[in-house]
Amino acid sequence: IAGITQAPTSQILAAGRRMTLRCTQDMRHNAMYWYRQDLGLGLRLIHYSNTAGTTGKGEVPDGYSVSRANTDDFPLTLASAVPSQTSVYFCASSDSSETRDLSFGPGTRLTVL
Amino acid sequence: AQSVSQHNHHVILSEAASLELGCNYSYGGTVNLFWYVQYPGQHLQLLLKYFSGDPLVKGIKGFEAEFIKSKFSFNLRKPSVQWSDTAEYFCAVNPPGGNNRLAFGKGNQVVVIP
Numbered sequence: 001i002a003g004i005t006q007a008p009t010s011q012i013l014a015a016g017r018r019m020t021l022r023c024t025q026d027m028r029h030n031a032m033y034w035y036r037q038d039l040g041l042g043l044r045l046i047h048y049s050n051t052a053g054t055t056g057k058g059e060v061p062d063g064y065s066v067s068r069a070n071t072d073d074f075p076l077t078l079a080s081a082v083p084s085q086t087s088v089y090f091c092a093s094s095d096s097s098e099t100r101d102l103s104f105g106p107g108t109r110l111t112v113l
Numbered sequence: 114a115q116s117v118s119q120h121n122h123h124v125i126l127s128e129a130a131s132l133e134l135g136c137n138y139s140y141g142g143t144v145n146l147f148w149y150v151q152y153p154g155q156h157l158q159l160l161l162k163y164f165s166g167d168p169l170v171k172g173i174k175g176f177e178a179e180f181i182k183s184k185f186s187f188n189l190r191k192p193s194v195q196w197s198d199t200a201e202y203f204c205a206v207n208p209p210g211g212n213n214r215l216a217f218g219k220g221n222q223v224v225v226i227p
Contacts, residue, residue, distance in 0.1 A: 031213055040122070042203060042219040043157075050212060058214065090156060094213045100145055100164070102215060104157040 003027070004105035006091050012111045013081050021076040021108050023091030031094045032074040033058075033102065034066060036087040043090065049074055081112045117206050119218035127226050128196055134189040134221045136204030145207035146187040147215065148178055152200045160202070163187065174198070196227045 007022045025032065030051050035043040035058075045058030049068040063085060065077045074093075078085055088109050092102040118137045126132065138144065148160040161172025168180040178189045187204060201222050205215040 033214070035217075040219060042119075043205075043217040045214055045216075048214055059216075092157075100207060100213050101147055101159050101162050102157075102213065104149075106156045 004091055004093060004103060006089075006105040006108050008108060009106070010109040010111075012113065013078075015082055015112055017081050019078045019081055019110070021078075021089055021091075021110070023074045023076070023105060024072050025074075025091075025093045025103075025105075026072065027093060027095070027103065028071060029093035029095045029103070030071070032068065033092045033094075034064070034074070034076045035090045035092060036060065036085075037090060037107075038087050046076065046089075081110075083112045086110060086112045117204055117216050117218040119202075119204050119221050122219065122221060124221055124223045125226065126194060126223070129193050130225075132189075132191045132194045132198070132223065134202055134204075134223075136187045136189065136218060138185050138187070138204075138206045138208075138216075140185075140206060140208040140216075142209035144209065146178075146180060147205040147207070148172065148176070148187075148189050149203045149205060149217075150200045151203065151220075157203065160189070194223075194225045196225050199223060199225045 004025045033048045034046040044060045047066040049055045052071045090107045091105040120135050146163040149157040150160045151157045163170045163180045171177045201220045203220045204218040
């Protein structure tokens with residue numbers, strides 16, 4: 001089934017620990033994105049990648065890093081987690097050639113204690 | 114700062130009532146506009162989108178939205194809601210030069226009472 005998969009589904013993490021959220025898409029979309037969703041704040045863009053090999057910073061990049069070694073995968077890493085990074089994280093992708101809307105993954109619910 | 118505004122974060126209404134959710138943006142130039150819906154426990158799904166042409170856009174599940182350029186608005190409407198429309202609704206804008214890096218509003222939590 002075509003789409004975006006994210007792992008893990010949920011995670012509880014101690015502050016200071018390193019964590020990588022995984023995102024894989026099989027639609028051969030050029031662009032990929034990481035958003036965090038917080039109650040009352042909507043979705044905010046963390047990092048993005050317009051194409052494999054390139055990445056860029058979004059609205060709230062601090063404390064996060066990404067890589068885009070190939071078209072399909074776009075992992076998000078928290079080098080040293082803090083409680084303010086407790087959130088639901090959504091990976092998304094788009095075929096930047098025409099449709100210009102985003103397809104979203106199921107999300108990862110992360111709790112940092 | 115450039116932004117996307119959604120008002121009335123919490124909306125409670127009865128089945129068969131009409132729904133209208135406001136969305137205003139502050140970007141100049143040509144924008145692409147979207148409404149996404151997030152049902153409880155699910156990920157975001159596209160309801161409808163506007164790129165160009167007819168400013169009245171029809172989406173899935175009986176939703177429609179009207180782009181009014183002079184008001185920088187893209188309001189979402191449904192004439193008669195159902196219990197299954199209980200969800201959170203997000204307006205999003207792809208601003209000029211945004212390269213699909215959508216800016217989202219804070220969302221409207223809609224609860225439909227049977």
